Amino acid sequence: MxxxxxxxxxxxxxxxxxxxxxxxxxxxxxxxxxxxxxxxxxxxxxxxxxxxxxxxxxxxxxxxxxxxxxxxxxxxxxxxxxxxxGLLPFNRNLIRNPCGEDGRKYWVQKEAHKRHADYDSDSDEDEDYDDQYSAVRFEVEEKPVGAYPIPDKVGVPTQHCFVTSYRLGIRVQVLNFSKYSIREGVMELLKPTINYSQWVSSRHDCGCEAELSIQVKSGLWTMKPDPLDWNTSQEGVERRVWYKMEDEVQCALPIDTIVYRSTGKDRQFWAGNYGSKTTACSLILKI
The missing domain is CATH 1.20.1280.50 (Monooxygenase)
Structure with a gap:
């Protein structure tokens, strides 16, 4: 037996x-x-x-x-x-430091992105780029100044947020998909939906605006959906309240990079950080 x-x-x-x-x-x-x-x-x-x-x-x-x-x-x-x-980039937020809890880490300003076309968001040089190019364009607040607290529905563990000024503030993350070594046929089979979003608000005493966009690259092919725009003059928008900017597109091709770009500024050219506030930045490949 x-x-x-x-x-x-x-x-x-x-x-x-x-x-x-x-x-x-x-x-x-x-x-x-x-x-x-x-x-x-x-x-x-x-x-x-x-x-x-x-x-x-x-x-x-x-x-x-x-x-x-x-x-x-x-x-x-x-x-x-x-x-x-968790070895494939699906069904999870790929944006690092989405609320600013780690300062400007992992974010670069537009000029840095232009000068470093092959920039990898995992690089150890992130903070050097931020200090050199972004210090005057956006800052981080430990809690929203002049706006309501970030509500629970946003789903973030902190009250940190990014805030812009009278000059256009531009934050960029370049997501490089080569590090995942995704097998041939995966994207074609799953046809993931690229969902991208952020939450935005304003001070009670100053008008402002924000824009959110992405750029997807696959070989020689590039997809650039129309940017999402938000400002305090839009119908139904109340100052101090938090709003979600969100859109999604489908992609069935192997992805090389996705550039996530958030911009904003105040509309009254006040000295200091009176521009749009953003938090909970997100980019998810939903399958």
Whole structure:
């Protein structure tokens, strides 16, 4: 009679419950080596969908069915494991320092971006660029001065926000997708939606404006959606109140870079930081 190990007698539902509470990287790197049964359990597409959803991430019904039914098993399991482990750039905010809690870190001003076309937002030189080019264009407030506190619905853990002045303030992050080494066919299969947004407000005593835009590059192809504009003269806009600027576009091509660009200034040319305030900057590739 063949002897059974403890790994063989654990019920299937109990094993799944344990795996759903195990860090995804351990499930990929270590657990499949324990025994054949664990290897087979962790090779199923449906389990990885469950794992993703147990972490609070949502996948559209279209892509859910594609990942379960597509004939290319290798590509689908690669996507599912990559999303679960956070190794692929999907369903999470790719903007770093979105509220200014870390000062101007990871943000560059427009002139710096022009002069450094191959700029990588992960570079250790971020703060040097910021100090040289952006100090007079935008600042960071620990809490909004002259505006209402950032409401809970914005979903940020801090009251920090960026604030502009009488000169046009321009913040840029260049997201370089080469570091993810995304396999061929992933973007074509998933056709992710690029969702980009920020929250904006103004002081009670000074009119201001803000603009949000992105630029997507894939080889020689470039997509530049129309910018989103906001100002205190628009109908229905109340000073001090926080508003969400948001749009989305679909992209089915491999992405090289996305440039996220936020600009703003006051409309009364007052000395000091009386321009638009922004926080919760976000760019998400939704699948």
């Amino acid at each position: 063949t002897s059974m190990s403890v790994f063989d007698i654990v019920p299937e539902d109990v094993l799944d419950a344990i795996f759903l509470r195990t860090p995804a990287l351990d499930l990929v790197l270590n657990c499949p080596l324990v025994c054949r049964r664990w290897f087979e359990a962790l090779s199923g597409r449906y389990f990885w969908l469950q794992k993703i959803e147990s972490e609070g991430m949502r996948i559209s019904e279209r892509n859910r069915q594609l990942l379960l039914d597509n004939s290319d098993y290798s590509l689908c399991i690669y996507i599912l494991k990559g999303v679960a482990c």
